[in-house]
Amino acid sequence: MSLNLEDVARIALLSRIELSAAERESTRDQLNGILGFIEQLQAVDTTGIEPMAHAVDVVQRLRPDVVTETNRRADFQAVAPETEAGLYLVPRVVE
């Protein structure tokens, strides 16, 4: 199936990537090119095949519930776009 402009707008919204009207058209064409290429997967019979999510079968390790990291708030906030009094600043969400 191929994507129309509404599909592209919906995917861009889900992806939180702003696209202008002009970008939507070129993006639609590029995405349809890629989707056309991956369409060949549909022709393969995969009845009874277990999906492979990972290269190796590993189980999630557990560790004791103890503090192992030191507090480095100042270091980590030094790379943030905007902070104040140890908090990350973003536009007002709740009026």
Add this chain to the structure above:
Amino acid sequence: MSDLINSSLRELSAALAAKKISAVELATLFLDRIDRLNPGLNAFIALDRDKTLTQARAADEALKVGAGTTALTGIPLAHKDIFCTKGWRTSCGSKMLANFVSPYDAHVVEKLAAAGMVTLGKLNMDEFAMGSSNETSYFGPVKNPWDVSCVPGGSSGGSAAAIAARLAPAATGTDTGGSIRQPAALCGLTGLKPTYGVASRYGMIAFASSLDQAGPMAKSAEDCALLLNAFAGFDARDSTSLERPTEDYSRDLEKPLSGLRIGLPREFFGDGMDADVRAAVDAALAEYRRLGAITVEVALPNSGLSVPAYYVIAPAEASSNLSRFDGVRYGYRAAEYADLAEMYSRSRAQGFGAEVKRRILIGTYVLSHGYYDAYYLKAQKIRRLIAADFQEAFKACDVIMGPTSPSVAFAFGAKSADPVQMYLSDIYTISTNLAGLPGMSLPCGFGNNNMPVGLQIIGDWFGEAKMLNVAHQYQKATDWHTRMPRLAGAAQ
């Protein structure tokens, strides 16, 4: 002293141990060369002479005292800019992280520093490792030292160009679909992608977490073995790091190859490969037969599906991983926005380049409601078929060989207009990542326009020592890996 730029790591180690040169002198030799030659190549995107020389002085101190040193103490190397490096700008080739100075070291960086290696700087790469030509970097493309009108390959193109131009004796790389092997092939180097889980992904900026793996890039297999020894191994901070006994990856280097069974997948030797690449690969196989190996035909019937399966799985994982770049905790934030939603979508629109956005959008689509089964689950089932093919093939052979890339390095712009054409540059490397297997590339001659050709070796899981042995024996019998490009402005 100029011969040191072409020396092996073992030779550099011996020169340092014999006090023929100090770590500071060695680092300075490479830093001066970088100053002179990097402007024409754009391989390094972060340099800090003070930091480098501080590390070199510490290495000299350790060498003087003779305690806590390793075979790598005092040897310089450079890191792909995907590895978080404390105090260094770590950009991942993106505007999104153009101002990000890492507050910590990646596991791989930490281990190599602990071994006494000296960081020369950070290396250019395709943005977020998404690309096969280094043309997607926010910091501009890297030039191939063999011909500056050609791409170096990608995504570890800065790593490859830096070593090829002898601006660094070795470098780190990462490989999600061929990003170590393809640039190694296109720049005439040796590079190894280990089995998934052998090297910790901690501090390595994530692209597709079930495929990403760090590996060494250098001039020879022997060098790669020494580097892998220093950074492979269990790390609790990566949930997929494998708990295995420590290995010496150099242990089998000197084993003779008599009786080695080399599997040649018929799918790798079809129409897709250029004639000049085929000629060089065939000559390498003839050399292997001379060294006592036998070649057997094997089949990887589903390998043709690896590129389309990869372009479902890798973008799906990328769309999830790259959701962390929201302009809140680190990275780029747009200057103007009306509300939080617009801050996210505008920061991401302005901070990511075109290819990264394309992959996030594709990944979001294949994971979205109603399409998950048709695309993502389907691709994961095909991934299992691809992995099973390899296990069947390894019943008949010890290693698999073929071309690394279907062509030698191509010109800038040749494939950048059509994403699918670019994706097909990795047709021989991607299946290895999907199966989690180790793969390497080593130089095996020259093709059209005297550009390097890479031979790919694929091993079974944890077959690194065997592969390095197979590559080293070839490199003892040939000298392709010692060839270096003639660079304008370089005293050779």
